[in-house]
Every structure is written in C-alpha cells, then in structure tokens.
Amino acid sequence: MRRIATAAALAALVLPVAACGAGTSAAGASGKTVTVYSVDGLGDWYTKRFAEFQKQTGIKVQYVESGSGEVLTRAQKEKARPQADVLVTLPPFIQKAEKEGLLEPYTPAGADKVTDKDAGGSYTALAGNYLSFIYNPEHAKPAPVTFDDLLAPRFKKKLQYSTPGQAGDGTAVLIQLQHVLGKDKALDYLKRLEANNVGPSSSTGKLQPKVTKGELHVANGDVQMNLTSIKNDGAGFQIFFPADASGKKSTFALPYFMGLAKNAPHSAPAKKLMDFLLTPEAQKTLAPETYGLPARSDVTADDANSRQIADLMKGVQIWTPDWDKVVADLDGDVAAYTKAIGG
Template sequence: MRKRTLPVRPLRIAAATAAALSLTAVAACGGTGGGSSSADSVTVYSADGLGDWFTTQFKAFEDETGISVDYVEGGSGEVVSRADKEKSNPQMDVLVTLPPFIQQADEKGLIGDTRPAGIDALPAEAKADDGHYVTLADNYFTMIRGTRVSPEPTSWDDLLAPRFAQRIQYSTPGQAGDGTALMLLVQHLYGEQGGLDYLTRLQANNVGPSASTGKLGPKVGTGELSVANSDVQMALAAIKNDKAAYETFIPTGPHGERVTLSLPYAMAEAADAPHGANAQKLIDFLMSVDVQKTLADDAFGVSARTDVHATGSNADAITAAVDGAQIWQPDWNDVNERFDALVEAYGKATGQ
C-alpha cells in the first residue's frame, strides 16, 4: 500500500510494513506525481481520521484481490480541492470525506454513480438522492479537553474564560469538516449572527487556523492546548490506541442543552476514475458486512448498514460519548448552497 499526506509525494511501502506504520509518521520520498498508473492499483483520497483502520483494511483488500491502494490523506476540504485541480487529468478513484465537502465534490462533478454491493441494507439517509455517495461510517462532532485541565470546561461559555487565552484551537471552517461542523453547531445553538458573535469572542483564546483536525489532538494530549474540536471516532481511537491524555465532551449550550451533530464519513467513486473497476471492488469490499463489522472494534466508527449491530466496549464508549445529547441532522444540501456565504461571514467576523 502507498500512503501520502498533502502535499502529496509518491511513496510505496511493502504491505507487511505498511500495517505497522501510522499515516502521520510516514516520511515521503521525492517527486510530486498523482495517482498510480498501474492497472492493479486504486487511488483513494480521504479526509483524516480513519487512517489506522484503512491501513488494516487496505492490506486485507490487497491480499484478497492483488490490487494495491494508493492513499492520499488531508483535510476534508483539501482532498476535494486537490481532486478539483486535477480534473483535467484525474488521479482519484475513490473519495472519502465529510459533509458538506462530499456535496461540494458532487456539485463540482468529481464523483459519480456509487452503488456498493448490498446497498439495499443502507437506509435512505445513508445514500445520496442522486446515487453518488454512501455513508462509509457514521460519526459525531465532539470537543476534547486535556485530562489535566482543571476545572474542567463543560459549556461553550466556559471556553470564553480568560484562563484559556491561547489554549484553544479548532480546525478552520471551510477547510476542515470538523471545523465547519463547529461553526454550524454554534450557529445552531446561538442563532446565525449570535454564533458569529460567539466565535468572534472566542478568538481571544483561539491559537489560530488549522486545516486539519487530526493535528490538534496531539497538542491537547501533550498539554500545549487545553481544548480543541474533534469527532467521536477520531478522538476515541486516539485515546485507546495512542493513550492520548484527553477526553471527549459535548458542551452545554446557552440554555443548558447538549447538542452534537451527525458527521458521517461519506464515500464515492470518482466520476472519471482512472481505475473504475478497481474502485468498485474496493467500495464493495469496504461496505461488505464483514468489513463493516470491524468499524466499532477497530476504529470507533458506526456502520450505517441495518444488518450490522455493534456490541462490546468500543460500541459502549461511542454510546457514552453522545449519551444525553441531542443529535442534530443539518440539511447538508442547504449548507452546501450557502457554503461560500457562511464561510465568508465567518472570516469577516473572526478575521481568520
């Protein structure tokens, strides 16, 4: 399997070695090429968060099919932006990203018909109306706080306290899926203008922009930051696998309510996939019952398939992370239509 992070540089790793390496630790070799030209390969562009699970599953896929996976990882918006820039010379076969960036990719014509085997086991909300993407893994927004932070912040208003000056960071709305989710959730809680006012006040404590949510967790774990945004899947996986010294929390809103939002990893076949047949095989593999059953145990993900029901300690941890919170389902198509205006208003309000 070959792994890349943006900016992309070619890298080939022996399958036996790849499974033991984390994506963020892989060093790149020279060159700037895109996807593989090999007939026995498939190129995946993905938002960060599922890297360790992908490493295991891509190796299993290669063992089963002989098809190697060329993996490119970046922020939710970064991977879509890269695919768009390559539109005249497509490199991507499969896209995995968060809303509203999957809707953006669809609007830009980057993705096409995506019908995995067993698609009838997916509920309507896990399939795009136009058939261009499906939910690979369900997930939810969360905040994280260092285990040594005392007293613990529990509300959105707590994060405005002077003691958190330059101790908070969140991924940038418009670039990262989790950061966009934070902006939308705050506006949902405080009202559209009230949310912008809140984020303007939060700037006194915010370290600054970050295109990737995955880069923030380690900073909270080491104590460089006190609080950051994340998502349940990414955070719980890091807490268990990396012994990250932080915990998840869903802050209470202005009226004492705890609200999170659904933030699924969506998967699609590229509209002009250079290796379309291989892309279909990989999508079928990742959406199969056997592989979907591994989501909770191996990645703290939630399968959208109605015939997969997770049990065990990881499934319990996912439930506990959102226990007592309302799960808000944004209208992602509406968000996508208003995306530029929302991000522009955010930028003007925060200067970021």
C-alpha cells in the same frame, strides 16, 4: 498521531503496494491499481482492508490522506484529468463534490442496507462518527461545560479549533454553532472567541497532542478520532459536548462518505473496492479496530468500543443538518467567518 496533512505526510501516505504474485486476478496481473483520496482518520483500518482486498482480487490500492477540504481541492484541480478513483471525505465536502460534478453515481453492493446516502447514488456512508470537543482535565479546572465557558479569560491562547472551510471537523464547529446560536450570533461568538484562539489549523489531529501536553486546554475533535487516541496513544484529555445556555448538549453525525470519482481512471476496480469496503465482514471491524460505527444497518455494533460510544453519547441530542442548504451557503458562510475573525 492522526489527521496530519503536511506535504511530507501526504507524500509518505501514497502507499505503493508490491507487485502481485502468481495466482492473482487479471486486474492485478495487468498492473491495475485503485487510487483513494481520503480524509484522515481511518488509516489503520484502511491498511488492513486494502491488504485483504489485494489478496482477494490482486488489485493494488494507492492511498492519499489529507484533510476534508484538501480532498475536495485536489479533486477540483484534477477535474480535467482525474487522478483519484474513490473519494472519501466528511460532509459537507462530499455533497459539494457531488454538486460540482466530481462524482459518478454508483450504488455499491449492500448500499440498500445503508440509510445515510445520496438519493441519486453519488455517495454512500462508509463509517459513522460525531462532532465532539476535548479538554485537559489537569489544566482546564473547572472543566468547561457550555459554549459560554469557552469565552472565559482563563482560556486565553489556550484554546484552538481547526479552520472552517479547510478541516471537516472545523467546518462542523461552525455548523454546530449556527444551529445552537443562529448564523449571526454564531459569527459574533466566534469573533469573541478569537481572544482565546491560538490561530488557524488545517489539521484537527495536530490539536490532540497539544491538549494532552497542556499546551492547549480545549480543542475540537470527533468521537472516533478522540476515543482512538485515548485508547491507542494514552491521550490525556477528556471528551465533552458543549451545552447551550439552557444546558442542552447536542451534536450531529459526521459520517465518512465514499463516492466514485467522475471519469475515474480505474472505474471497474474502484467499484470492486467500494463493494468490498461495504461488505458485512469489513464493516464489522470498524468499531473494534478504529471506533468507527458501521454504516450498514444489518451489522450490529455490540462490541466494547461500540458500547463505550453509546455511553458517551447518553444525554446528547443528535440533530441532522440540512446538507443541501449547508452546501449552498458554505462559501458565503466561510467568507463571513473569515471576515468576522479578522482574516
């Protein structure tokens, strides 16, 4: 399963790549590597692209996978002596990394075809995605439709969402509720929801198998992760977007953003990797391989997986957060959330 951020998984996912053989580039022959700290979710896609990148350039890639908050935390702790070359994480963590001076402006080749990016060049979207929720159709009867439905006593200790401030998808839940209800009412709602919530979780991916087994009846997630699990793992859940009191369903985009780390130890090969991941050839494999939407506007998403995503999103209003405001308020909002739920 994806999105598991235990220490053992982190250690296992630092992927050493075999030394390059004859005919590799000077960078590869000299033993240079690129280290990527990335939020989980694109692991299988990375494995193929990194192998292609090494074959083309001779540059090895080391990959460390964790939750969105952990990517930022690692970069913060290593600020004086950076270990990562490229950071990939969800909003608002990539914006927070930029505000804290953890990113070096760099505009990858092809970024002119990407709409979702930092105006100052500190980060660029790599793949598109959306916040979603999941439920087990065998146990959650009738199926939940609105946010108010999730407060029902029938979901007592059968519902869980990943923790805001730690997980990107969990932080997205807080942002979505603030949009639907307003900040104060969102905190009141989450306080009431605690009667049903199993407890904190730093990993959204760990919730998927629990919903499939019926241990949980409802959880949060994202479209890419959820559809991939349904297709590849035979997950027994369905995706939904909770509606507000008027019946309107909404969500917002959660792109995977990539940025060059400030004082990256291998800046030049890191830039080559970022250029490579944004090429049309790499971008067109996102949807077929992992249900990610291409970040480039000139790469058409017209495969079966892309059409499945489009069908899923019909009738769902997509809104855009003010990420500058989200970042400015993030620490205070997470503290208020923790207090509201009794943490």
